[in-house]
Amino acid sequence: MGAHILVVEDEEKLARFVELELLHEGYEVSKTANGRDALKMAVAGKYDLILLDIMLPGLNGLEVLRRLQQDKPTPVILLTARDAVMDKVSGLDAGAADYITKPFAIEELLARIRVALKLHAKAAFSTAEKPQEKGVYHWQKLSLSEKSHQVMWDNHEILLTNREFQMLKILLENVDIVLSRDALLDKVCGFDYVGETNVVDVYIRFLRSKIDEVFGVKMIQTVRGVGYVIKSEK
Ligand code: CA
Numbered sequence: 001m002g003a004h005i006l007v008v009e010d011e012e013k014l015a016r017f018v019e020l021e022l023l024h025e026g027y028e029v030s031k032t033a034n035g036r037d038a039l040k041m042a043v044a045g046k047y048d049l050i051l052l053d054i055m056l057p058g059l060n061g062l063e064v065l066r067r068l069q070q071d072k073p074t075p076v077i078l079l080t081a082r083d084a085v086m087d088k089v090s091g092l093d094a095g096a097a098d099y100i101t102k103p104f105a106i107e108e109l110l111a112r113i114r115v116a117l118k119l120h121a122k123a124a125f126s127t128a129e130k131p132q133e134k135g136v137y138h139w140q141k142l143s144l145s146e147k148s149h150q151v152m153w154d155n156h157e158i159l160l161t162n163r164e165f166q167m168l169k170i171l172l173e174n175v176d177i178v179l180s181r182d183a184l185l186d187k188v189c190g191f192d193y194v195g196e197t198n199v200v201d202v203y204i205r206f207l208r209s210k211i212d213e214v215f216g217v218k219m220i221q222t223v224r225g226v227g228y229v230i231k232s233e234k
Pocket of ligand 1: 010054055
């Protein structure tokens, strides 16, 4: 049996058409027309891919996607109405693998499904190669666990405020990528934060005083005029 695809679409004719085409291609297909049911099915079931319409009864597709991303990495292709640019942008921001604009040629949808499935299989493989626990980041003797909200240096716990923790997590998620003060500010304080970007410098200073100075390392590096980075150990 091929990959199992969940089709979430309230236009009955379109849903039926897509279902038949997918079955013809050898995929296994489940279908629902309601956003709330889609979320339940997606969380409970094992799907390889979800085709998700945005305008849905119950719960809209973007909301389904957002909630789903919190606990499942199933790839999602959004079905958007023509020219709904905002939907596309927020959809990709919310973690959609791809989107396709209605009306679409079935060949194009099938091609995008193949690509998304292939990319996802590759990503799953590369994370499987690393036996790292999900949500745990390491740098030298430091480890940060998202789940327990704990930062350790060897056996010593480092006590951080929530914002310091978020800042450190973002830097560890992006090892070797220089993050600008603006980017850090957006991610730690949220887009609606109106304030000075030097707030970032203040948190970096706190982090350095709790980590670098205590353990004699240079973990967070300043890239002059650009921002901050944690470099991988080579
Ligand atoms: Ca719809």
